[in-house]
Amino acid sequence: MTIVQMLSYHFMQRALIVGVLVSLCAALLGVSLVLKRYSMIGDGLSHVGFGALAIASALHLAPLAVAVPVVIVTAVLLLRLSQSSRVKGDAMIAIISSSALAIGVICVSLTTGMNTEVSSYMFGSILSLSRSDAILSVILSLAVLALFLLFYPRLFAVTFDESFSKATGTRTELYNTLLAVLTAVTVVLGMRMMGALLISSLIIFPALSAMRICRSFKAVVLCAAGISAGCFVLGTVASFFLETPTGASIVVADLICFGICSLLGSRD
Amino acid sequence: MAIIQCENAGFAYDGRTVLEGVNFSLNAGDYLCVVGENGSGKSTLIKGLLGLKKPDRGTVRFGDGLKSTEIGYLPQQTQLQRDFPASVGEVVLSGCLNSLGGRFRYNREDRERARKNMERMGIEDLEKTSYHALSGGQQQRVLLARALCATKKLLLLDEPVTGLDPVAAGEMYNLIKLVNLCDDITVIMVSHDIHAAVRYATHILHLGQKQLFFGTAAEYKESDAARRFLGGNRI
Structure with missing residues (x-):
């Protein structure tokens, strides 16, 4: 089996196109999230996404149409709560994510049982992406990329120093909310390929790897995007030939890349 | 025309007053140092001036065509x-x-x-x-x-020399003074360093949950507020 043969499969073409786009989104947003100390937000949101998908499949509703709005609302709430409430942000994420997971699991076991569809949301199944899902994913991830690039100067300022941005008249809540919404959309899209349990690695790893070797914010963003897309392609191709699970293979590719970047970064 | 004017401004968190009776006005080109102990309301005043916190009493007004988005903040x-x-x-x-x-x-x-x-x-x-x-x-x-x-027009600095060694702190003070003099930028600085404050600033505002003193640096040196702050020593 060669690369050319691999690329001749429609499901493989779809997986690569959608995967690269979602990886790019995750990496760009990941830089801001990691620097703002919101690394775990991706993990928390993915569990909420799983809960929403489980309920959607129990009620025979369209999975993405239910999950995207639910996760967006959660993301905005999490951000608001972590700024104002007495429960700290990380504790709040843990509470919400495990509750959502528990409700999802109960819902699944009472209705359909642990079928393949549920398992695919847990561990990802990008190779089983349907045509309509693929189109929706492409549109949403292009929207995320466009918004990130348009608001790049503002997102940088809000990430680097929120109090300065606020003091000089920037509506920081608006851009924090934008960040939360974009992250929510990316997490739901990423769940399809990585699964609820592995999606946070897609957000965190590329940013951390890039921060080991780059000096400026722009370089970190570009480098993270490159690493993310590269590791996705490597992981997917490897999983195809080695017959390993796709999501897990991508995470391992990211882990190896992180190791290499750490070594390179520690030399100087 | 005053570039910034506080009239009997007071600030509270959850109904608990942390700062009251703030009355001062600055003209363009003034250099104000805000001094006081920890918890005296210095940071609250800065937030009020930046528009991040609304006064619960009194007013904070900008003049001279200064907009709240035109403030430089450190x-x-x-x-x-x-x-x-x-x-x-x-x-x-x-x-x-x-x-x-x-x-x-x-x-x-x-x-x-x-x-x-x-x-x-x-x-x-x-x-x-x-x-x-x-x-x-x-x-x-x-x-x-x-x-x-x-x-x-206006620069707000919140303890800009904290954590710096004496040489770096001195350079920082000189740069701030330079900006104040050469560019005619009004400076409001929160500081712990009262000696540097009277040396560089034109005006001093001394807070202790209320306004203890406002006037020129020269007047401040002779004031009771300064003497109490320094434990009886004169500057």
Whole structure:
């Protein structure tokens, strides 16, 4: 089996196109999230996404149409709560994510049982992406990329120093909310390929790897995007030939890349 | 015409008053030092001036056509920024954020302003250097350059020399004074260092949950407030 043969499969073409786009989104947003100390937000949101998908499949509703709005609302709430409430942000994420997971699991076991569809949301199944899902994913991830690039100067300022941005008249809540919404959309899209349990690695790893070797914010963003897309392609191709699970293979590719970047970064 | 005027301003958190009876006005080109012990309401006043906190009583008014988005601000440093991967150029340029308006990108004018302010702070050679690789004094100069990008009229500095060694602190004070004199920028600085305050500032505001003193630096040296603050010693 060669690369050319691999690329001749429609499901493989779809997986690569959608995967690269979602990886790019995750990496760009990941830089801001990691620097703002919101690394775990991706993990928390993915569990909420799983809960929403489980309920959607129990009620025979369209999975993405239910999950995207639910996760967006959660993301905005999490951000608001972590700024104002007495429960700290990380504790709040843990509470919400495990509750959502528990409700999802109960819902699944009472209705359909642990079928393949549920398992695919847990561990990802990008190779089983349907045509309509693929189109929706492409549109949403292009929207995320466009918004990130348009608001790049503002997102940088809000990430680097929120109090300065606020003091000089920037509506920081608006851009924090934008960040939360974009992250929510990316997490739901990423769940399809990585699964609820592995999606946070897609957000965190590329940013951390890039921060080991780059000096400026722009370089970190570009480098993270490159690493993310590269590791996705490597992981997917490897999983195809080695017959390993796709999501897990991508995470391992990211882990190896992180190791290499750490070594390179520690030399100087 | 006063550039900034507080009339009997008071601030409270959850109904608990932390600062009251603040009455002062500054003209363009003044240099005000806000002194007082921890918890005396200095940071609250800064938040009030920046419009981040509304006064519960009295008013805070800007004059001279100053808009609340035209204030340059140098916040206290947070741990978060210390290991942030950003180049000096990027940090300084982000000071031009409030002149973006509806635009999505910085234009040549913004970049030129950032370059000029870096030159003024003597950090133009560090433009491509990573912010977190700099010394504390250099980092503060970067943040001052950023604050200058955001204003032509008023600069608010929240303890700009905290954590700096005496040499770096002295350089920082000189740079701030230079900006104040040469560019006619009004400066409001929160400081713990009362000796530097009376040396560099034209006016002193002494807070202790209420206004204890406001006047010129010369008057302050002779005041009871100063003597009490220094435990009976004269400046």
